[in-house]
Amino acid sequence: MADEKIVSDERLYDYLRTYAKSIKLLAPKFHITEGTNKGDNYVSLVCRVTIEGIAEDGEDKKIQLILKTTRTLDTSEILSSSNVTNMFQREMFFYKEVLPIFKETLKDRGGIIDRFPILYNVSDESGKEILMLENLAPQGFVMAKSKILDYPHLSLALRCLGEFHAYSFITRVTNPTNFEKLKMKEHLFNKRLVDNIDDKEKDLSKMLIELVFKALANEDKHYSERYQRFVENMMQNMFDAVDGKAAEPYTVVNHGDSWTNNMLFKYDEENIPYDLRFIDLQLCRYASPVLDLLYILFCCCTQETRNEYFDQVIYEYHETLSRYIERAGYDPNILFPYEVLSKHLTKFGKYAAGMATYTIHIFTSNDVEIKNAYDSDILRERIENDSFYRSMLIGTFKDLVDRNYI
Secondary structure, eight states, rough: OOTTBOOOOOOHHHHEEEEEEETOEEEEEEEEESSSSSOOOSEEEEEEEEEEEOOOOOOEEEEEEEEEEOOOOTTTTTHHHHHHHHHHHHHHHHIIIIIIHHHHHHHHTTTTOOOOEEEEEOOOOTTTTTEEEEEGGGGGGGGOOSSSSHHHHHHHHHHHHHHHHHHHHHHEEEEEEEEEETTOOSSSSSSSHHTTTHHHHHHHHHHHHHHHHHHHHTTOHHHHHEEEEHOOOOOOOOHHHHHHHGGGSOOEEEEOOOSSSEEEEEETTSSSEEEEEEOTTTTTTEEEEHOOOHHHHHHHHHHHHHHHHHHHHHHHHHHHHHHHHHHOOOOOOHHHOHHHHHHHHHTHHHHHHHHHHHHHHTTTTSSSOOOHHHHHHHHHHHHHOOOHHHHHHHHHHHHHTTTTTT
């Protein structure tokens, strides 16, 4: 392709040469290109890789992969290098520990659907982590064209999350010893995050909060007052929301970063999504299942979509989760009753407010570079002139107040 951007990072070529040698591929040739567009991924550099060589049997062999590694550009304003390392380690933990436990637990209880790319290989050198993953593009999986989800995409996403969350509920009762291994410590919203916040990050938070107030300025004053109450204790609200102990005995493994760009869709002839794969498990956590739902519903959907479909997609989520629990031989009305799901949405709803404060400006932008995503001048210009960005903020925070989540 003419617009492919070749990656010249010698570290990746060295890694691939070692890998090719390990699988006894002779005379290997490597083609590495950037695998995502601007604005698609802020923590990792994702590359598409083609390896061509000669297999042991003398036949030509072609391998297509995804390499995911730490960015070489400066992301220090957003995340420290230690945070990035923790995220890569968390994704490795998901593939090496969590997924195998689910597969083992459910092998005689209906099995699990492979909704994640295969992890082939890793390099866990601190600060230079590399994950080698299955390339799902040849199977027809692609990113959605819009970061804001319509009903067909939203419905499919929540049904697949229902299926995924069911695995935790089943494992909890079937294999309690292994379930203990799934109880991951929170690695993003924790005391270390607060201790490491510098003045630049404080200014960034202040600006993003200010933009929400600006969006709500012409609405009834109780919306701003309720948001003010939330931000006065924002970090503690987020700590409380991600606290797995507070959700027991209904805590599950969350995807943790279940926004649009971390899902790949497959479409039918009428361009309706009918299959999905989840990617990017770097924020995978042990928490209430509603955190994944809240993030999608309040950060990746318009107010109009929520008004029309909120109750329906929550029902579809729970119906799917229940079906998988029943298939495994258990009663969903005991393991995760619908009434508990409803209570959790309210109890942990503040999570949506925190995530919306920090992400809606990204999710409503068009392929913005990381250095521009948090540019104060650009954001202040957008709140004045970008009607969609402004309407998303207004709709999201009015809905959070109207539902008594904040």
